[in-house]
Amino acid sequence: MKIGKKDIEYIASLSRIELSELEKEMFIHQLSDILSYIKKLNKLNTENVKPMAYSINAFNVFRDDRSEPSIPLDDVQLNAPALKGVFFKVPKVIE
């Protein structure tokens, strides 16, 4: 499985990651290697096999509809990179 420059640019944009030309080269090479290895899965016929997402019987978990105290806002906002009043401040969203 070979991936090209267009592929790596597309995946990087999906991932919200910027790459330098040098990094693109490196990742094209490494991801192609890994995907070639992964291709071995195609040796198996899985037509009648069900996909499995969880190894144990996962089921919906409900709790009583009762409000409980949240972590105090002040504690949460201690980690904020930028604040304006009680709000998280971000760069302009709409042009």
Next chain:
Amino acid sequence: MSLRLFEYTAHRIKAKILSKEILVTDLIKYFLERIKSVEPYIQAYITINEEDALKKAKEIDEKIENAAKVGLLAGIPVAVKDNICTKGLSTTCASKILKNFIPPYDAFVVKRLKEEDAIIIGKTNLDEFAMGSSTENSSYKITRNPWNPEYVPGGSSGGSAAAVAADLSAMALGSDTGGSVRQPAALCGITGVKPTYGRVSRYGLVAFGSSLDQIGTLTKDVKDAAVLLQVIAGYDLRDSTSMQVSVPDYLNGIDSGVNDLRIGIPKEYFAAGLNADVHKALRDALKMYERLGAKIIDISLPHTEYAVAVYYIVANAEASSNLARYDGVRYGYRASRSNGIIDMYCRTRSEGFGNEVKRRIMLGNYALSAGYYDAYYLKASKVRNLIKNDFDIAFQQVDCIICPTSPVPGFKIGERAKNPLEMYLSDIYTIPANLAGIPGISVPCGFSKEGLPIGMQILARHFEEKKLLQIAYAFERETDFHLKKPVLKISSEQR
């Protein structure tokens, strides 16, 4: 203190504390001194919790003085992997993107440690976001294997494993997504347990591969593993995959032996690529089990060779989604200059993540993207079912499976760092248990020609940790591999 208390197991230390032979405050001071002299050579910790540890020690001393009830881990120093949230104590995931992150809450397991009067001595190094098998992917430091500083301690819980092996903590917590507790335990010559998926709450564990992640224990012997697992196991409403299965008393009956136990030996784990010293150590261990009355049965887990390929699709697909939250908005690193919000996300993530994390996020996004989902993610999810089915069939014939933890006794720092695929293959024997959700333990079972420890892995059915501990203990009490100590290559007075 003339006793080399830092070498003691937690259960021996606890006996000394409860009999008032030692004060917890002195014990913690003693460990902190040990850390000061040895840590520069090992680099196991990202943060040392000095002030708070001493404060807590004093509180426990007062409790003991007043004959108040104390917890299961009263006064025991425990190191915590730095991807497990500790309230008020920095939790970095060894990533630049969380460099200044101070969790506003405790993980479930940390809350449990505190309730049982353990002392959190520090936060340990890891591969960034637990992505790696050598702890070389940390943004902060490279942890060294106490047995030989040129070698990696394994990973991703390499800091926790090295801390315990070098006597910088009595015990430690790690996390295991594809072998990240068991493999470093093997490479550092200690005991590591990955519990069943759903046995221990992941609330407060920074998510990597959510269908695989499980918190585990790193300890000096099997009894310590039983005690630490006792503390952290159990149902928690805040982890929706936490299971309502009762927690047995893990120490009770730990010495019941292995008479008539059926041990399965999967031929795929003893195939080409297995190091000769590891192979020999495992053969000797199996002979020991036979002498103790167990039956050795050859089995096959035919889809083993596909496990690594499945894992690197499933784990990375989940990681690409889990790590989307690091956007520089609410917490963590934010790029200083940007042109609009999308640019801010991109710069923050490009500057904040290391190469391995970027590689995995991109691989995961690729496998989930339009046109590739069926070929990669769906295909991998199906093969995962075949791998789980292999175990279901095997466990109809046998009570447990024994195999190596790692195909090699260790590898040198830098040896595999340049080739990600080669690094991924380090986890070939540990990944299947995560895919199937079953519990596993790694215990020391020998040494290589170069003097590196070798680990034996025991696997059992879902929620059979108690049986795993019994089987491991039966071996441990007949051998002395777990008692061997690395001779640290530092000046003799610091040893």
